[in-house]
Amino acid sequence: MSTTPGYRGSLFSALKNLAATLLASGRTRLELLGNELEEEKLRAFQLFLLALGLAFCLSIGLLMLVLFLTVAFWESRVLILGISCAAFLGASIWLAFGLKRAVQRPRRMFDASLSELEEDLRQLKAAIGQHDAPAE
Numbered sequence: 001m002s003t004t005p006g007y008r009g010s011l012f013s014a015l016k017n018l019a020a021t022l023l024a025s026g027r028t029r030l031e032l033l034g035n036e037l038e039e040e041k042l043r044a045f046q047l048f049l050l051a052l053g054l055a056f057c058l059s060i061g062l063l064m065l066v067l068f069l070t071v072a073f074w075e076s077r078v079l080i081l082g083i084s085c086a087a088f089l090g091a092s093i094w095l096a097f098g099l100k101r102a103v104q105r106p107r108r109m110f111d112a113s114l115s116e117l118e119e120d121l122r123q124l125k126a127a128i129g130q131h132d133a134p135a136e
Helices: 005-073 074-104 111-135
Strands: none
Touching: 005 074, 005 111
8 A cells, every 4th residue: 555655656746747848848849939930020021121122223223224215215215115114014014923923832831840849749659659668
């Protein structure tokens, strides 16, 4: 009878250790997920600012180029403006299709968190397999 309380104590202690380990692992994974979410937010904002700056500078540069060509070749101004308009509309259509393709492309978010959880699951299965093997 004296072994039963000791056995219960060690079982309870093992369960406490298991719960503490699971909570610590969960906390670590949540912190990693939060870090990845913050990084993705900053990356998206940086990409937005870069794209906005690029679009602004490119549009001003192209407008100035069309004005320059129109003034330089004043006799052919209608032809230059027509060709420029067609080129801009063509580029807009091409970019719209590229944007649509980029939005539809699936991207796996939280790769690091998922790989860490897969590794945890693999280790947990290995640990369960090790504990089951000696009992048989």
